[in-house]
Amino acid sequence: MTPGGFFARLVTALGGVSGLRRRRRGRQAELHQLFHPVDRKVDAVRESEEASRGYGATRREEPVPPPEIDETSDPHAELVVALLLIAAAIAFAGFVVFYVVSEDTQLLGLCLGLGLVLAGVASALAGKRVVIQEKTTDEYKDYGDREERREVENHLVEGKVGVTRRKLLFSSLAAVGAALGAAAVMPIASLGPRVGEKVYETPWSAGKKVVDETGEAITLDTLSPGEFITAFPAGASKEDIGSALVLVRLEAGELELPADRAGSAPGGYVAYSKICTHAGCAVSLFRYPTFDETQPGPALVCPCHYSTFNPADGGKVLFGPAGRPLPQLPLRAGADGGLEAAGGFYEPIGPSYGGIREAPGEQPL
Amino acid sequence: MRRLRVLIPVALLAASISLLALEARGADTGGAPGRSPESAGRRLFVQGCSSCHGFEGEGVKGSGPSLIGVGEQAADFYLRTGRMPLDRPGEEPIRTPSPYKPAQIRALVSYVGSFGGPPIPEVHPEDGDLAEGQKLFTEHCAGCHQIVGRGGILPGAVVPDLGGANALDVAEAVRVGPYVMPSFDQLDQSEVDDLARYVEYTHDPEDRGGWGIGHIGPIPEGMVAWLLAGVALLFTIRLIGERTPR
Numbered sequence: 001m002t003p004g005g006f007f008a009r010l011v012t013a014l015g016g017v018s019g020l021r022r023r024r025r026g027r028q029a030e031l032h033q034l035f036h037p038v039d040r041k042v043d044a045v046r047e048s049e050e051a052s053r054g055y056g057a058t059r060r061e062e063p064v065p066p067p068e069i070d071e072t073s074d075p076h077a078e079l080v081v082a083l084l085l086i087a088a089a090i091a092f093a094g095f096v097v098f099y100v101v102s103e104d105t106q107l108l109g110l111c112l113g114l115g116l117v118l119a120g121v122a123s124a125l126a127g128k129r130v131v132i133q134e135k136t137t138d139e140y141k142d143y144g145d146r147e148e149r150r151e152v153e154n155h156l157v158e159g160k161v162g163v164t165r166r167k168l169l170f171s172s173l174a175a176v177g178a179a180l181g182a183a184a185v186m187p188i189a190s191l192g193p194r195v196g197e198k199v200y201e202t203p204w205s206a207g208k209k210v211v212d213e214t215g216e217a218i219t220l221d222t223l224s225p226g227e228f229i230t231a232f233p234a235g236a237s238k239e240d241i242g243s244a245l246v247l248v249r250l251e252a253g254e255l256e257l258p259a260d261r262a263g264s265a266p267g268g269y270v271a272y273s274k275i276c277t278h279a280g281c282a283v284s285l286f287r288y289p290t291f292d293e294t295q296p297g298p299a300l301v302c303p304c305h306y307s308t309f310n311p312a313d314g315g316k317v318l319f320g321p322a323g324r325p326l327p328q329l330p331l332r333a334g335a336d337g338g339l340e341a342a343g344g345f346y347e348p349i350g351p352s353y354g355g356i357r358e359a360p361g362e363q364p365l
Numbered sequence: 366m367r368r369l370r371v372l373i374p375v376a377l378l379a380a381s382i383s384l385l386a387l388e389a390r391g392a393d394t395g396g397a398p399g400r401s402p403e404s405a406g407r408r409l410f411v412q413g414c415s416s417c418h419g420f421e422g423e424g425v426k427g428s429g430p431s432l433i434g435v436g437e438q439a440a441d442f443y444l445r446t447g448r449m450p451l452d453r454p455g456e457e458p459i460r461t462p463s464p465y466k467p468a469q470i471r472a473l474v475s476y477v478g479s480f481g482g483p484p485i486p487e488v489h490p491e492d493g494d495l496a497e498g499q500k501l502f503t504e505h506c507a508g509c510h511q512i513v514g515r516g517g518i519l520p521g522a523v524v525p526d527l528g529g530a531n532a533l534d535v536a537e538a539v540r541v542g543p544y545v546m547p548s549f550d551q552l553d554q555s556e557v558d559d560l561a562r563y564v565e566y567t568h569d570p571e572d573r574g575g576w577g578i579g580h581i582g583p584i585p586e587g588m589v590a591w592l593l594a595g596v597a598l599l600f601t602i603r604l605i606g607e608r609t610p611r
Contacts (some may be wrong), residue, residue, distance in 0.1 A: 124604075124605035127605065128605070213504060222551060223550075223551055224548065224550050224551075226542060226547050226548055227542075227547050227548055227549060227550060227551060228547055229551065230504065284507075284508030284509075285508045285509050285519055286508075286547050287519055287520075287521065287522060287545035287546070287547070288542065288545060288546070288547040288548075289544070289545050290430060290541075290542065290543060290544055290545070291429065291430035293426065293427050293428075293430075294427070294428070294429075294454055294455035295455075295521075295544060295545055296520070296521030296522065296545055299520065299521075301519055301520060303508060303509075303517075306519075306520055308520045318520075319520050320520070
């Protein structure tokens, strides 16, 4: 009896419950093929090879030798992998630190990206250099052969045994996991109603002068009706989300402002926050018809998603995904003819997420 | 020899007939002496423009605006770029080859100019500053026309590509504010020169950064980035996915 034949019997005996037994007869020929390698050409060659190596005949009795540990596993590589993992952990920790101390999202992205790249390189290197790799071509082997199975088991054991700095590698991996987890969890701090008063705190207040991009004061005759310009508060940062205005001059007769905003447009000048209430892009498009009977009416348009606002009636949404009007800033003419703010914005500035359509509660302006 | 003697008078006759014919054509377009360009312009105006702008340029309710006070500036812009005449009132005027000959356009422009309004503006792009022009273009024009002047869309209107716009078109459009474009009278002459210089530059911009990819912005740029990044990723995957041969 060949080992194959024995194993076939073992299998049929062990699994000899209903299913296997029923198909037993049908499988008989198949099993014979599978477990009698001598009958097959490929295995016949292998058999002869094994025989020439001198243990073919006696292998059934001999205990399988212990696996030889492959010395090609590179302790140097292990160190490199560990260092890479530690560097990745530091980068992820950097994300957490910058999240707290800095507002620069570029730094956050850099940390996260660097950490992921380092961790990726580390795992690629570990896969190639640290864990034992062996390429075998698996011909139709004699699966019943105990020795073959032991060989496979040995490969598995080798894979573990070859790594010498297991503790170091695993602890740096754990550090990476912890730091990445912390970096991923950190932005939760930005969720929720923490924005608070920020949307009402803009550089604009009563008496703040309106200037153009170069800092020159805008007066009542800077624009003709039908023109527009980007404006800023005098002496304040242009970077502030509440700073930039889109200033439009319309014919006084075109204005349809709500009654409570009647005095907010001296000389037909109306000012709106340049930040779209949909996704926070700069409202940089203005259309003003030459002939309003056949052409679309005046509108401020955001180039990102084409939210379209009506400058004549307090920035109401004419079209597009914006959920609420463009916040208007009341204006007045100063003593020297220069335009200045008559107060803060009527509505909170900035984009509204989550379907928010209006300001929460009363305006504290 | 006898043959030649016959041919010469025939040739002379033919030449004088064709000269007469040319003369007649010239009269048709307002070039003949004794007729002012205004009167030729008047005839063309009545034929081609009055149905929407009225016989005296006073405008027709619901069809076309009054041309009184628009001046040669606007007339020259709309006619030279073929934006007028429109097929139907209410259509967006876009750049097309003009159905009028240059002399006819001149006659019409001076006729519309006789209603009063600003003359054809001066523009000197060669005096303009390119860097300043780009800054001005970014601030005032790029919102709709895109930074390299390739145009775009706006709810209710197509924003024209400036690829065909010459310096005079730019100077006129900035002042006139055609269709739904606002006018930019706040810009002074030197700023208009800067803008015209920049627009001329955008016709064939230097692509120092690499490929222009049509100069239409982030969508093709993003696609190229994704394709390049995708190939790079594939190579990386291949590299780390392949086992080290022993």
